[in-house]
Amino acid sequence: MRNGTSFNYMAAIILLDAVCLLPICVSAANLRFGTNGQFKILQVADMHFANGKSTRCLDVLRSQYASCSDLNTTAFIRRMIHAEKPDLIVFTGDNIYGKDCDDPAKSMDAAFAPAIESSIPWVAVLGNHDQEGSLSRERVMKHIVGLKNTLSKVNPPDVNFIDGFGNYNLEVRGVENSELGNKSVLNLYLLDSGDYSTVPFISGYGWIKPSQQLWYQRKSEKLQRAYKDGPVPQKKAAPGIAYFHIPLPEYARFHPSDFTGVKQESIGSAHVNSGFFTTLIETGDVKAVFTGHDHVNDFCGKLHGIRLCYGGGFGYHAYGKAGWSRRARVVVVSLDKTAKGGWGDVKSVKTWKRLDDQSLTTIDSQVLWTKTVGHR
Amino acid sequence: MRNGTSFNYMAAIILLDAVCLLPICVSAANLRFGTNGQFKILQVADMHFANGKSTRCLDVLRSQYASCSDLNTTAFIRRMIHAEKPDLIVFTGDNIYGKDCDDPAKSMDAAFAPAIESSIPWVAVLGNHDQEGSLSRERVMKHIVGLKNTLSKVNPPDVNFIDGFGNYNLEVRGVENSELGNKSVLNLYLLDSGDYSTVPFISGYGWIKPSQQLWYQRKSEKLQRAYKDGPVPQKKAAPGIAYFHIPLPEYARFHPSDFTGVKQESIGSAHVNSGFFTTLIETGDVKAVFTGHDHVNDFCGKLHGIRLCYGGGFGYHAYGKAGWSRRARVVVVSLDKTAKGGWGDVKSVKTWKRLDDQSLTTIDSQVLWTKTVGHR
Numbered sequence: 001m002r003n004g005t006s007f008n009y010m011a012a013i014i015l016l017d018a019v020c021l022l023p024i025c026v027s028a029a030n031l032r033f034g035t036n037g038q039f040k041i042l043q044v045a046d047m048h049f050a051n052g053k054s055t056r057c058l059d060v061l062r063s064q065y066a067s068c069s070d071l072n073t074t075a076f077i078r079r080m081i082h083a084e085k086p087d088l089i090v091f092t093g094d095n096i097y098g099k100d101c102d103d104p105a106k107s108m109d110a111a112f113a114p115a116i117e118s119s120i121p122w123v124a125v126l127g128n129h130d131q132e133g134s135l136s137r138e139r140v141m142k143h144i145v146g147l148k149n150t151l152s153k154v155n156p157p158d159v160n161f162i163d164g165f166g167n168y169n170l171e172v173r174g175v176e177n178s179e180l181g182n183k184s185v186l187n188l189y190l191l192d193s194g195d196y197s198t199v200p201f202i203s204g205y206g207w208i209k210p211s212q213q214l215w216y217q218r219k220s221e222k223l224q225r226a227y228k229d230g231p232v233p234q235k236k237a238a239p240g241i242a243y244f245h246i247p248l249p250e251y252a253r254f255h256p257s258d259f260t261g262v263k264q265e266s267i268g269s270a271h272v273n274s275g276f277f278t279t280l281i282e283t284g285d286v287k288a289v290f291t292g293h294d295h296v297n298d299f300c301g302k303l304h305g306i307r308l309c310y311g312g313g314f315g316y317h318a319y320g321k322a323g324w325s326r327r328a329r330v331v332v333v334s335l336d337k338t339a340k341g342g343w344g345d346v347k348s349v350k351t352w353k354r355l356d357d358q359s360l361t362t363i364d365s366q367v368l369w370t371k372t373v374g375h376r
Numbered sequence: 377m378r379n380g381t382s383f384n385y386m387a388a389i390i391l392l393d394a395v396c397l398l399p400i401c402v403s404a405a406n407l408r409f410g411t412n413g414q415f416k417i418l419q420v421a422d423m424h425f426a427n428g429k430s431t432r433c434l435d436v437l438r439s440q441y442a443s444c445s446d447l448n449t450t451a452f453i454r455r456m457i458h459a460e461k462p463d464l465i466v467f468t469g470d471n472i473y474g475k476d477c478d479d480p481a482k483s484m485d486a487a488f489a490p491a492i493e494s495s496i497p498w499v500a501v502l503g504n505h506d507q508e509g510s511l512s513r514e515r516v517m518k519h520i521v522g523l524k525n526t527l528s529k530v531n532p533p534d535v536n537f538i539d540g541f542g543n544y545n546l547e548v549r550g551v552e553n554s555e556l557g558n559k560s561v562l563n564l565y566l567l568d569s570g571d572y573s574t575v576p577f578i579s580g581y582g583w584i585k586p587s588q589q590l591w592y593q594r595k596s597e598k599l600q601r602a603y604k605d606g607p608v609p610q611k612k613a614a615p616g617i618a619y620f621h622i623p624l625p626e627y628a629r630f631h632p633s634d635f636t637g638v639k640q641e642s643i644g645s646a647h648v649n650s651g652f653f654t655t656l657i658e659t660g661d662v663k664a665v666f667t668g669h670d671h672v673n674d675f676c677g678k679l680h681g682i683r684l685c686y687g688g689g690f691g692y693h694a695y696g697k698a699g700w701s702r703r704a705r706v707v708v709v710s711l712d713k714t715a716k717g718g719w720g721d722v723k724s725v726k727t728w729k730r731l732d733d734q735s736l737t738t739i740d741s742q743v744l745w746t747k748t749v750g751h752r
Contacts, residue, residue: 161594198658199657199658199660201680201681202657202680207651207654209593209655209658210586210587210589210590210593210655211586211590211593213651214586214587217586218537270654272651272653272654272657273649273651273653273654274651274654274655275583275586275589275648275649275651275652275654276651277648277649278583278648278649278650278651279585279586279650281575281578281648282574282575282585284575304577304578305577
């Protein structure tokens with residue numbers, strides 16, 4: 001138990017207007033680093049949104065319960081956007097809690113409203129609960145893709161077959177008019193980690209399938225080739241980051257002394273290993289993986305050079321731990337300076353979390369990757 | 377140590393003529409069950425063939441050493457073919473030991489000669505040692521494909537990209553003129569499990585990649601659809617069997633009390649799990665996997681309904697255990713009778729091993745799968 005101030009104090013107070021909060025507005029079509037040489041990503045894990053004001057919170061202190069609803073989740077997103085001014089918001093699934101939604105489409109509209117009204121590009125992938133209402137997994141993803149300011153896609157257009165809904169990548173180019181202004185210097189991979197096992201004698205959650213792994217692998221190879229080819233050929237792959245919902249079985253490999261953050265529940269990965277971690281290792285560009293799913297785990301560990309991190313539970317209509325603040329993860333990717341003094345390639349990937357307490361306390365700041373140390 | 381009579385007594389005695397030993401000659405183009413309702417497969421694992429008579433044996437008794445060479449491997453194959461009269465011979469890699477071959481092509485010609493001269497259809501996949509001579513992995517596989525009576529293929533013609541060399545499938549149709557005479561009632565999947573890890577910080581052996589897994593999965597789905605469609609639509613998938621060289625990490629899951637055969641060395645799988653076992657479970661048709669690679673392991677275990685088996689070390693120029701016979705695995709797939717009394721679908725998969733002793737002793741007979749028990 002880290003914090004006793006686990007309540008969204010601002011829920012009913014601040015309602016930010018729909019404004020673009022970025023120093024330089026990021027075009028939805030072309031993500032790129034800002035002129036400060038940084039790209040900041042806000043991860044929102046497990047909102048579990050349902051019907052708004054009438055949907056009660058779970059696992060909050062008795063004193064907080066009466067006034068707590070989905071609107072606390074909404075307010076927390078707004079506060080996070082205001083405080084961090086991210087360049088991209090990534091919702092890593094269980095965005096809505098399908099079973100409790102009167103109308104899943106309306107629930108999604110409300111859940112993503114703070115992102116939409118901020119004019120910041122945002123994306124979402126699916127968890128295991130999103131399709132448990134009246135909309136199928138495919139229809140949930142299609143609804144998301146149709147919302148304003150999102151860069152989400154149902155699936156990549158250039159493959160004949162892929163499992164799941166919500167597998168796509170985002171390319172983040174260097175600073176405009178810099179040497180790498182027309183190259184993707186940071187690659188984001190968004191994947192559908194499924195919902196539940198469809199094998200009768202294997203219980204538990206879903207997994208990332210060979211078709212998705214092959215798509216990632218080939219997309220990465222293509223991006224790596226482009227990065228290493230002229231103009232301005234680069235020697236190594238641009239770093240990648242993967243976002244999806246269900247943690248990989250490898251998240252269970254860490255001893256608590258080996259990671260930053262906490263592990264307060266068992267790792268809710270699939271009961272089988274579908275090999276995605278091996279595919280990530282082999283392909284080589286992804287330096288960090290961020291998932292949700294286990295609300296009261298929020299750690300980052302490191303295995304074979306890849307960081308495996310949780311976002312930490314964000315939503316109030318999701319199980320949690322009373323007195324243990326809901327939280328969000330921020331990732332900041334920073335560029336290096338070139339010999340000529342302009343902005344170049346990625347120098348570092350850093351992260352921290354913010355708690356939904358009065359001061360949005362920052363915790364667990366850490367460097368996840370740097371170009372000079374641990375670059376492979 | 378199970379047997380003290382570990383020497384190929386027939387090496388210099390019996391040289392069978394090149395004859396077709398089958399009750400009904402199986403056409404190389406169309407494998408099918410014989411009129412006895414059976415299909416028998418001989419697995420030859422880890423021949424480690426090099427230069428023939430001048431290549432010495434490893435790990436045989438001191439008394440056997442002087443007269444022991446690659447020719448003992450050759451004689452053992454001939455004896456096995458004569459004794460078992462298989463319908464198909466499957467060589468599961470490390471067919472030659474590249475490093476010791478003066479001419480890998482000649483080594484292969486000699487290694488596969490007993491299969492070729494028998495006129496029995498045969499196939500081979502690659503191990504980790506086949507390409508360690510002057511021929512690349514691709515050229516080794518291409519040489520194999522060019523040999524007589526083989527059904528081996530370099531790779532499936534209907535996919536754009538696949539890792540490795542030697543990924544293909546074989547369809548075994550029902551008895552001629554029976555109800556299922558035009559359907560594949562048994563599907564064999566042959567895969568290239570790689571040689572060594574290409575990831576700098578991961579040591580050890582290779583693994584089956586997403587591209588290969590997706591190929592298997594889609595091929596299986598296609599075969600399952602065809603089997604369940606008319607004419608003579610079937611309710612469940614036809615059973616499948618997979619052959620490759622390097623054991624899956626799941627081979628290490630068994631306690632010695634849980635399997636038939638012996639485990640006398642650690643499981644030489646890749647140091648990472650690439651998920652092929654999960655893909656097999658999910659796809660659902662493969663009932664048994666047969667590998668080689670670990671010469672002094674010869675067990676069959678069962679995990680999540682799938683048998684994971686070793687062939688047992690076959691070759692004399694391969695490490696082994698002096699006094700512990702070289703061995704081969706036989707699999708017999710038997711058909712059921714239909715209500716009308718004709719041959720139908722697969723009823724059972726059975727296996728045993730034969731030792732290269734004076735009487736080719738049969739050991740460890742066991743039922744691997746039956747239609748009624750354990751069919752999923």
